[in-house]
Amino acid sequence: MPLYDLLTGPMLYTWSFFIALAVFFIGILYRIIGFFRLNIGPNLPVFTMAGRIKAFLSGLFGILASPARIFHLFKTVILDVVLQLPLLRQDFLKWVMHICIFWGFAGLFFFHALEGYVSEVIFSNYLSTLNPFMALRNIAGVMVMAGLVIAVYRRKTHFRLRQISRRPDYLAIALLALIMISGFGLEAAKIISSGVFYEMVEEYGSLDEEELPALKAVWQEEFNVQFPGETIEVTPELMEEGELLNEDNCAACHANPRSAFVSYPISVAMTPVAGFFNRNRLDALILKIHFLSCFLALAYLPFSKFLHILTTPVSLMISGLAGQQIKRDENRATRRVFDLSACTQCGTCTSHCAVGPLYEILDNPWVFPSERVTRIRESAWGRPMEPESRDAFSLGSFICTMCNKCSQICPAGLDLQDIWKETRERLAEESLPDPVIRIRDLRKKQTPEKAGLQTPVVIKPGKNPLIASLKRSFQTATFSQCYTCLTCTSTCPVTGVTGEIREFGSAPHQVIHALVLGQTDLAKDASIVWDCLTCYKCQENCPQGVRITDIFYQLKNMVYHQEFGI
């Protein structure tokens, strides 16, 4: 059956590799085109893709032509990219985590996965079965595993990281873990494998049939190879002969497997099931799991947070060279799109966000910068915002105080400030401006229909729940002390400018009086509430201790609650 052959035969490696590689390159091409094509921010002015590529190339040339900037770039690469010093300054554990994964994986990638192109070229005596390479491979594997454990620990224990960690974060960790575990498992399976032993004897050994038991005895006793269904009678003489054979045939190219200090203990633990393993050649199965998980990661890279392996070094270089001061608008537009793909969802911005704690009260994930980055990226790459989330996203975007802290601490060097600024402009353009402005507009629309302009105010009997809630607060309950002396209105700078107090709602005393009469709707729609400077002059001067400005704040809070549910 051809499909069966494809899945099990020796061709599996080749075709799965080339498919993964093709997906990888198509994905990368798709990303690169997107970096120059997509736009974060208002729809106008849009630069042409050619214009942006031209601006990028001219910027790049400017860097390459200047020795000072090349030196600066080199410094950034060493300090920020290779040594990750910004991360070290922020959080030691996080630095350990990332360095372990980064250096461990880079080591495995270049010296193990690409051994034919790197290790064999650099080291004339390179053999994957020799030391120090065998031990180093285990060290690198342990580093990655340790990093992954710290990563999961941090995401599970840090209360803010727990809130923002999503499936893609754990998927990335799981995929790396699968590669590492299958790697160790493969090495352990090869250690115990009699099949691998026979293959290697066949290929590299030059010994007679009758010498084989001695070598087998040594490899079983010393190196934990398991020969299912065979009992080798181990005698000191046999071992002595085997040791000599091992010296002559194996040792020059194969170090003691105990140097694989992680895989060897695993192989010892596997001894009880070694018979089953070896009879079914499960080492071949683990090999398939190992390379298939690597190829999966390769194909997944352009479409996942793994992309940061390629993008973040570049964003760190841009940040090191230009900071937040990119001159050309075209390049700023390209950087915005690029930066979104360099975000690693590490949560640093969110943990330090000036308004991040509001999540606990507003229950709105978009107050978190890292969540907004993810959503803006998804929108840009073709997944528009769900209609029901639009309000909440706008609210989160505008509650940001633009304090620039996120851009200053981002370990990937993103210029988030620019992304926030442009996104806000886009939102305003899409009629989702700052909720403050939207609420003002709503109030204005309601003004003509308000009672009390043409028709007399009717005082309704019974309890008004809003009045009751005002009375519950020691600050706002003070409205009932008003005796309408108009001191507030005569000190109000806004009334002083707008002048017209005959129209209801433009003077503070009218609002307080409306509350005294139980007319909360009139009070909430009063223009002075929404044009209040919050200068507190009225409250300062009120002879009755009415906390007028704070009452206005409370009225605004009520309308917010009514309109946005917060």
Add this chain to the structure above:
Amino acid sequence: MKYALFSGCRTGFDIPQHPKSAKAVLSRLNVQTQELDFGCCGYPAKEKNLDAFLLLAIRNLAMAQAHNLPVLTLCKCCFGSLKQAEYYFKNDPDKQVRINSILQKEGLYYDGGVKIHHMLTLLDREIDQDLLRQCITHPLDGIKVAPSYGCHALRPSTITGFDDRPNAPTIFERIIALTGAEPVNWSRRLECCGNPLLEKNSSLAQTFILEKYKTAEQEGADIICMACNYCHMQFEHGRDLILKSGSTPPIPAMLITQLLGRAMGLEKDRTGAETAA
């Protein structure tokens, strides 16, 4: 004495010269500052949700409490916000429970008592005035400075305690006089700059700032001085408007820490860019 420096969100991108100049001036006065991982003072959230405002403000005070440091704010709105939040917190046991239960998640707790200073109250009340006078090596003789007080520190005075006489304060004038400059008795010194309405009712916001520029010039000021991030932004905005309209450039509007920096003979690169005069 050591203080937790509360620069305010607006200094991160728009006004980096404010904390920069403040630190330069304070180091001259042997005042140590430490920067904690402070968040927003709560002021921008106040009109949306009172609890949100309280959480943000109290969180900062809890951080200062954890470090056992008094807070030093540069901005009047931050100062007023922290003061007001503490007042609410102290007088409302329900809010105390709610806010502390949220803060507890990040290992913070607040039970009151953190001292909150503004740059001006610090200079006026905490610093030895003789030392301050000694540091003025380049007195600004003959320069007339109009102080823009900033609403949120001054009022409500029973809560902020910024100046004993909220309708006739003198604290800003006293500091200006120390620099050797002459404080102008400016009719609009206590008026709002208009910034709170900047994005909501821009024409009204413009009216206030243009009026402040106009009257300060008419009443003989050479420089307008403020000690607030939002006032500073509003004066910069007003300057842009005036320049755009093609009128003669207005008088400079600068931060008190920059004025002090000049009087102390500090290099420009230690106090940051002043408004282009």
